[in-house]
Amino acid sequence: MNYKVTIRDKNAAFVVAMGKTILESALGQDIDFPHGCRSGNCGACKSILHSGDVEMSPYSDYALTSEEKERGLILACRSVPWSDCELSPIDEDEAIVHANRQLICEVIDLEQATHDIQIVRLKISAGGPYDFSAGQYAAVTFQDLPPRDYSMANIPADNILEFHIRLVPGGAVTPYVLNELKTGDQVLVQGPFGTAYYRDSHRGPIIAAAGGSGLAPIKSILDTAFAKGAKQPITLYFGVREERDLYMTDYFNELTNSRDNFDFIPVLSEPGSETKRRTGFLADAVAADFTDLDGYKAYLAGPPIMVESTVEKLKLLGLDRSDCHADAFYTEADKKKLEEKA
Numbered sequence: 001m002n003y004k005v006t007i008r009d010k011n012a013a014f015v016v017a018m019g020k021t022i023l024e025s026a027l028g029q030d031i032d033f034p035h036g037c038r039s040g041n042c043g044a045c046k047s048i049l050h051s052g053d054v055e056m057s058p059y060s061d062y063a064l065t066s067e068e069k070e071r072g073l074i075l076a077c078r079s080v081p082w083s084d085c086e087l088s089p090i091d092e093d094e095a096i097v098h099a100n101r102q103l104i105c106e107v108i109d110l111e112q113a114t115h116d117i118q119i120v121r122l123k124i125s126a127g128g129p130y131d132f133s134a135g136q137y138a139a140v141t142f143q144d145l146p147p148r149d150y151s152m153a154n155i156p157a158d159n160i161l162e163f164h165i166r167l168v169p170g171g172a173v174t175p176y177v178l179n180e181l182k183t184g185d186q187v188l189v190q191g192p193f194g195t196a197y198y199r200d201s202h203r204g205p206i207i208a209a210a211g212g213s214g215l216a217p218i219k220s221i222l223d224t225a226f227a228k229g230a231k232q233p234i235t236l237y238f239g240v241r242e243e244r245d246l247y248m249t250d251y252f253n254e255l256t257n258s259r260d261n262f263d264f265i266p267v268l269s270e271p272g273s274e275t276k277r278r279t280g281f282l283a284d285a286v287a288a289d290f291t292d293l294d295g296y297k298a299y300l301a302g303p304p305i306m307v308e309s310t311v312e313k314l315k316l317l318g319l320d321r322s323d324c325h326a327d328a329f330y331t332e333a334d335k336k337k338l339e340e341k342a
């Protein structure tokens with residue numbers, strides 16, 4: 001049995017075969033549909049269901065809150081129709097479309113950024129040009145290992161792709177990247193994906209919050225903003241556990257010294273010893289520094305717990321949810337836990 005799904009105001013309709021999700025069917029029929037993770041974790045495919053019935057498979061509360069679900073919102077990547085449906089993706093006015101590319105790349109540089117983060121730089125050998133928006137990510141495949149999602153840390157105009165890869169102990173991929181990957185190796189990159197990208201039409205102040213290797217997409221966003229001449233106040237919070245987890249501090253300190261509209265604030269959650277740096281949770285540091293975020297935009301990337309708690313704090317400080325663009329980094333273990341929870 002097939003069902004017809006119509007996208008309101010877009011004059012687009014497509015068929016969804018029994019048991020298939022709305023998103024996979026749309027993309028399979030070359031219908032543009034906003035999406036990111038395709039696994040119920042990012043909220044990029046959130047849509048208003050105007051009519052019809054769907055059944056949703058497990059997803060994270062961050063991607064769709066119970067309140068949003070009660071209001072009739074669904075995640076297209078988790079929704080299997082049980083009747084004909086009519087819906088509207090909610091982020092459609094901000095959707096960007098870049099050609100999805102399969103790139104063959106070569107490792108040209110490896111840099112040990114911290115004890116557990118490796119910066120990998122790649123030259124595109126075939127499949128380009130690669131067009132993406134700052135803040136987006138790609139599926140990266142090393143050798144015959146399963147693909148993993150990593151955000152680009154370079155600005156879109158760069159020819160060299162930069163990824164910040166954190167070791168996931170016991171993981172299937174990252175131990176290889178940190179211990180065995182070498183310059184000259186071939187790497188496959190497919191993308192771009194994701195909707196937590198830089199909106200350059202915004203002229204108000206910006207809060208950027210990065211946890212750990214979440215610094216990668218935030219660096220891309222900030223470098224892009226500055227390259228485009230951003231004049232508004234921009235504050236970057238970089239949350240890590242302890243001093244040894246910080247990296248690129250010289251880079252951002254130099255930016256702070258050379259610009260009067262930029263502040264860089266590292267925050268250590270478990271400093272272990274005496275420190276002159278800010279301590280505590282990143283969300284609390286932001287809340288201590290700001291009282292009203294009306295008119296701001298926020299970009300966040302990092303571990304789900306940090307992203308989710310900071311988004312909640314930002315909303316309490318008056319930030320409109322539509323001005324909050326977040327990319328929570330779910331490991332394969334995180335995704336498994338979500339599946340088990342549901």
Ligand code: FES
Binds near residue numbers: 035036040075
């Ligand atoms: S694409 Fe549906 S939640 Fe990410």
